[in-house]
Amino acid sequence: MSGDAANGQAVLDLSHLRGGEAPRNHDARTIAALTANPGCARRGVMDAAGVDKDAVARRLGFAAPFGQSQFAITRGNAFEAQVKADGCAELLALLRDRLGLEIPEVSYDDLESVGTESREVRHARTRHLMARALETGEGTLFDHPLLRLDIAGQRAYLEPDVIAFQLGGRFHVVEVKSFAVVDGQAEPEQVAAAARQSAVYVLALRELVADLGHDPERVSHEVFLVCPENFSNRPTATPLDVRPQLATVRRQLDRLTRADDIARQLPEGCTFALDENLPEAVRAVEARYAPECMASCEMALFCRDEARACGATGTLGRNVRDELGGVDSLVTALELARGVREPSEDMAETAEQLRLAARLRREALAAAPTPPAPARPAAAPLVGGQARSADVLERTA
Incomplete structure (x- = not known):
């Protein structure tokens, strides 16, 4: 423990999470970016521990796409x-x-x-x-x-x-x-x-x-x-x-969750050292990815890849994720919309809205006139190898 937090509680020393790496201190830019996504436990604990997120992202193969020249x-x-x-x-x-x-x-x-x-x-x-x-x-x-x-x-x-x-x-x-x-x-x-x-x-x-x-x-x-x-x-x-x-x-x-509360829930011995255990350590802390992260967080590319792999609703934007409430998976959202999944009590209202949106979409598509087929451009004369290839395709069709 070290120091006292503003609320009088002892503050947990998080320096061990860096795994011996040099600390990266906050600046106004990182704090402003952190407050833009306060629900992201991953960024919160890494920033509080002074982890160099740019070095972590590069080690993971997802170097940050921004920064001053x-x-x-x-x-x-x-x-x-x-x-x-x-x-x-x-x-x-x-x-x-x-x-x-x-x-x-x-x-x-x-x-x-x-x-x-x-x-x-x-x-x-x-x-x-x-x-x-x-x-x-x-x-x-x-x-x-x-x-x-x-x-x-x-x-x-x-x-x-x-x-x-x-x-x-x-x-x-x-x-x-x-x-x-x-x-x-x-x-x-x-x-x-x-x-x-x-x-x-x-x-x-x-x-x-x-x-x-x-x-x-x-x-x-x-x-x-x-x-x-x-x-x-x-x-x-x-x-x-x-x-x-x-x-x-x-x-x-x-609104930020206390970083030391998050750290206490990590597996024993977990650190963000730049070694072979880094991917597992990073995934041990929950992220809250949104497309806006691409402009302000060094971990954005890694978190986006992770969110896409699991079909997280956050990939569609923070507004969509917030509108869907506790539905974090795109698969779950589609199943609720189609009525093939029975919603839990806390998802009932969201499920009703999704089913209504799906019905309105079906009705709108059914009422829409069928667009005319685009005119096919005149075929250019085939010469040489093109003619032989076309002949082979026609005979094998």
Whole structure:
């Protein structure tokens, strides 16, 4: 056991599940993706244990189909460094001039260079600076603070790009992204992803502020998104209200099954070590696959193959699976629709709806006019070997 969870229960140490492999820490992207599918026990326990899902998927022969290119990563790092150069001079100019914010005095604290070998040291330093800022109003910009968030009973460390303080006595998260804003518009999917990740940071910062004995609302729901403008490297800043995403993240995190409860049900000695026992270990934890997983989870290809093999309703989409209630198998759904399977009490309502849908489909197909047969194109003259093949087919028909 190690530490205490937010609900006061002892937290199970899940490090043994990695089988000696190095831990993979949560970030805002993985938490946002995790909350999008909170019912997936497989992802929950692997993320809580710090398992490198990308390495697991590659070992299983189902490498993840997504991820940033090295070029995109390098470009993003260069843009962030530009925005933060000289104590975030360019960022401050944006906040003052573009958004009209009054920031009369500036102090800058870089936490990335503090305690590089220990996340606890960096987190303690973050708490100290935040406590001082909350009490005295001192401090304007905090670069790479280290926050903590409880994920299914396990602590995750998060590192926002920047937190800005001294804006009406409230903290604001500043998120630096390398996707472009062209003529005032950015790709909606990229903005939505940035909003979800920022909401995770806001929630973690609010928990820190509350833990320090202050009103969590001192962390604003309005974040500042900084991106390149048009096709240049010139940054632009846009306020972003993340209240909808914040409510979703908070609700989904509350619904997550405790990862240590799942781990206790695994076979003794089960680990996700990259060896010959890996497929059996992965299948020992139930997954909840949906097509949306393809955009956010490294295990998606493996889970899709597994779901297709067993005919899981989740392969048709989360909405279909939810509409079918407790019917997890496509075979079961078809048998209920055709009336060849007697439904259990908890499936009775779903079975009735399936039979009704099947009857309406039959009636619609019966009433539909028969489409005319497509005209056959004129046959091209056969020459050489084609003529001989056609002659053989005709004689053997």
